[in-house]
Amino acid sequence: MQILLIHSDYIAYEVKKETPVAEKIDEQMRFGRLDEALTVFIAVEKSDESDPEKAVASTLDEIKNVASQLKAQNIMLYPYAHLSSSLSSPKVAIAVLKNLETALKDEFTVKRAPFGFYKAFEIKCKGHPLSELSRTITVDETITPKAAAKEEIVSEAIKAEEKAKSYWYVLKPDGQMQTFEDFNFTGYDNLKKFKNYEVSKSREVDRTPPHVELMRRLEIADYEPGSDSGNMRFYPKGRMIKSLLETYVLERSAEVGAMEVETPIMYDMNHVTLKKYLDRFPARQYSIEADKKSLFLRFAACFGQFLMNHDMTISYRDLPLKMIELTRYSFRKEQRGEVVGLRRLRAFTMPDMHTLALDMEQAMLEFKQQYDMCISVLKDMGIGLEDYEVAIRFTRDFYEANKAFIIELARIVDKPVIIEMWDQRFFYFVLKFEFNYIDALDKASALSTVQIDVENAERYDINYINEHGNAKHPLILHCSPSGAIERIIYGLLEKNYMITRSGGVPMLPVWLSPTQVRVIPIAERHRETAGEIVHMLGCRVDIDDRDETVGKRIRDAGREWIPYVAVLGDEELAKGELTVTIRSQSEPKKPKKVKMKAWDLSARIQTDIAGLPYKSIPLPVYLSTRPKFV
RNA sequence: GCCGCCGUGGCUUAGCCUGGCAGAGCGACUGAUUCGUAAUCAGUAGGUCGUGGGUUCAAUUCCCACCGGCGGCUCCA
Numbered sequence A: 001m002q003i004l005l006i007h008s009d010y011i012a013y014e015v016k017k018e019t020p021v022a023e024k025i026d027e028q029m030r031f032g033r034l035d036e037a038l039t040v041f042i043a044v045e046k047s048d049e050s051d052p053e054k055a056v057a058s059t060l061d062e063i064k065n066v067a068s069q070l071k072a073q074n075i076m077l078y079p080y081a082h083l084s085s086s087l088s089s090p091k092v093a094i095a096v097l098k099n100l101e102t103a104l105k106d107e108f109t110v111k112r113a114p115f116g117f118y119k120a121f122e123i124k125c126k127g128h129p130l131s132e133l134s135r136t137i138t139v140d141e142t143i144t145p146k147a148a149a150k151e152e153i154v155s156e157a158i159k160a161e162e163k164a165k166s167y168w169y170v171l172k173p174d175g176q177m178q179t180f181e182d183f184n185f186t187g188y189d190n191l192k193k194f195k196n197y198e199v200s201k202s203r204e205v206d207r208t209p210p211h212v213e214l215m216r217r218l219e220i221a222d223y224e225p226g227s228d229s230g231n232m233r234f235y236p237k238g239r240m241i242k243s244l245l246e247t248y249v250l251e252r253s254a255e256v257g258a259m260e261v262e263t264p265i266m267y268d269m270n271h272v273t274l275k276k277y278l279d280r281f282p283a284r285q286y287s288i289e290a291d292k293k294s295l296f297l298r299f300a301a302c303f304g305q306f307l308m309n310h311d312m313t314i315s316y317r318d319l320p321l322k323m324i325e326l327t328r329y330s331f332r333k334e335q336r337g338e339v340v341g342l343r344r345l346r347a348f349t350m351p352d353m354h355t356l357a358l359d360m361e362q363a364m365l366e367f368k369q370q371y372d373m374c375i376s377v378l379k380d381m382g383i384g385l386e387d388y389e390v391a392i393r394f395t396r397d398f399y400e401a402n403k404a405f406i407i408e409l410a411r412i413v414d415k416p417v418i419i420e421m422w423d424q425r426f427f428y429f430v431l432k433f434e435f436n437y438i439d440a441l442d443k444a445s446a447l448s449t450v451q452i453d454v455e456n457a458e459r460y461d462i463n464y465i466n467e468h469g470n471a472k473h474p475l476i477l478h479c480s481p482s483g484a485i486e487r488i489i490y491g492l493l494e495k496n497y498m499i500t501r502s503g504g505v506p507m508l509p510v511w512l513s514p515t516q517v518r519v520i521p522i523a524e525r526h527r528e529t530a531g532e533i534v535h536m537l538g539c540r541v542d543i544d545d546r547d548e549t550v551g552k553r554i555r556d557a558g559r560e561w562i563p564y565v566a567v568l569g570d571e572e573l574a575k576g577e578l579t580v581t582i583r584s585q586s587e588p589k590k591p592k593k594v595k596m597k598a599w600d601l602s603a604r605i606q607t608d609i610a611g612l613p614y615k616s617i618p619l620p621v622y623l624s625t626r627p628k629f630v
Numbered sequence B: 001g002c003c004g005c006c007g008u009g010g011c012u013u014a015g016c017c018u019g020g021c022a023g024a025g026c027g028a029c030u031g032a033u034u035c036g037u038a039a040u041c042a043g044u045a046g047g048u049c050g051u052g053g054g055u056u057c058a059a060u061u062c063c064c065a066c067c068g069g070c071g072g073c074u075c076c077a
Helices: A045-049 A052-070 A090-105 A152-164 A189-200 A208-217 A236-255 A272-279 A302-311 A360-381 A396-401 A403-411 A485-501 A526-538 A550-557 A570-575 A597-608
Strands: A001-016 A029-043 A072-078 A109-113 A119-126 A133-136 A166-171 A221-223 A232-234 A264-269 A287-290 A293-297 A321-331 A347-357 A389-394 A417-422 A427-438 A444-453 A475-480 A515-522 A542-544 A564-568 A579-582 A594-595
Touching: A001 A072, A029 A052, A029 A090, A029 A109, A045 A052, A045 A090, A052 A090, A052 A133, A052 A166, A072 A090, A072 A208, A090 A109, A090 A347, A119 A444, A133 A236, A133 A594, A166 A403, A189 A389, A189 A417, A189 A444, A208 A221, A208 A485, A232 A236, A236 A321, A236 A347, A236 A360, A236 A485, A272 A302, A302 A321, A302 A347, A347 A360, A347 A485, A347 A570, A360 A403, A360 A444, A360 A475, A360 A485, A389 A396, A389 A403, A396 A403, A396 A417, A396 A427, A403 A417, A515 A526, A515 A550, A526 A542, A526 A564, A526 A570, A526 A597, A550 A564, A564 A570, A564 A597, A570 A579, A579 A597
Parallel strands: A029 A072, A072 A109, A389 A417, A515 A542, A515 A564
Antiparallel strands: A001 A029, A001 A119, A001 A133, A166 A417, A221 A232, A264 A293, A287 A293, A321 A347, A347 A475, A389 A427, A427 A444, A444 A475, A564 A579, A579 A594
């Protein structure tokens, strides 16, 4: 059975001429009209004859499902032979149509156009994305109901067909590749969640993501109603965390030889090279009109760097050649329903590194090194291998030529990874990986990624001169060592929410904690010494000098996830030490308290943050003079 | 873009179904308290009930539109 569903403002028909297969009808069926109707064009097929009842039942499910999504109350059943080239007998078709009508009448206002007539009809389609759907319903047992019901939006048909050519596998570290059906997901909960999210698109969530509450309560970031959605404001603590993460990624990139550059955030939509690129993609960019020019805000740093590469004189001896830009911002005009907290933004900060490589051999070597780097970068940021799942995607040709290389990638992370393989190359790359973070609501979001681009060097006419003096196009690797910086913060917050939920104590890595040590002087007479300790510690220290009880101030420090809380009273003053609560070794209701000298605490913190970027405290040291942002 | 839920002092929210003076906790401010490890006590101020229309003698409450948030669908270079 083939059906075509149109969500219409109205549908009206009028019988014109009888055909030889016409059913008998009475006068009132000669005309029909329904407003606000889901119109269902139906062709009953030969294959339905083996089990017409099942065909009716499956079709009913589909219609009801769509009608409920659209909140449609009126249904027009409209026989439409042209949907299929293999029609059933008229007798079966009429029976099926009548059964459908009867079954739907309980819940809906139903009209049925008569079978076997030439009819004039008029329909006004609403035109929204779900307003045109087609379904193939089959009674053949060998096809699963899910595959049979595979949704396909008519206008997107070609795209959907391309997507259908994805082959999915799980690759184990030992090199064994299995289909999803064969792989035993037991013990691989996150991998299963990622698979479900990626492939089945299964979602069971109906609440605000936990990091949204945390980003506000911890005064990291917030919505800005005065801007466009997905453009956030960052409070001092959030700005500091972002700044540290940004600095860190740039430092790591510099270590591997990337040159930092800066390029414009807006580009001419009619620039010859860019135009070709843009035309391939739907309008997802912010556009600006200025001085008779049409400009768009960049959605990645590729343009600026590629245009720069185009003008450069590059020798084969300069390769691999790396450049990085940290975009503040990249803009993507995501659809309104897609923008959520810090997970998906319309303006986001992204390190975008590009490597020009001599040939595939060099590109693959770089690819592997950058893969290793991404793992290490995320680890330092507080996101470990256990927090994300690896997806590796490639073309079949690439795989056939480089099986051992792919297996090595799975071996490095020492856990099963998801594989997506395409028969043909649809995108600009032949190989890519992403690390996908799995959050508290089982949603997956890509963090680090590296891609081998075989297309853009030619498009942007980027060349290097080889040893024979000939101009050659290099391969280009795209790499974001961390993914969007905001998304790292999202990941850290979600991770700590999950830690709290499972009975742990949440905290950020010490190098990212806005306050590293909070000093709590017990009474007024201890405040002066507290001020001296700040200088001795030499890290981000603040003093809770508010007129509150000790209990209250301890609690507040805990709610801010402060790694070290130092209490200072008569006892400590006498002995010249501090009573320090060490958050990383505490359990809920069981704080780990240690007496230590100020310089021991200082040394301990220096160990925690060794080799990582540092910035001074982003807020007034004395809490009594500190404003509230939220 | 489509569908659904939500929007009440800075924050969290009660009240809305069944129209009739808008209530609380936290925070802020003032005062008392100078305190030993997850919320000290008392008082004061603070509200265009998201915005705009409509219905009504009367709208935070009912209806419509818009804006914003969240979720789902779609999308994700």
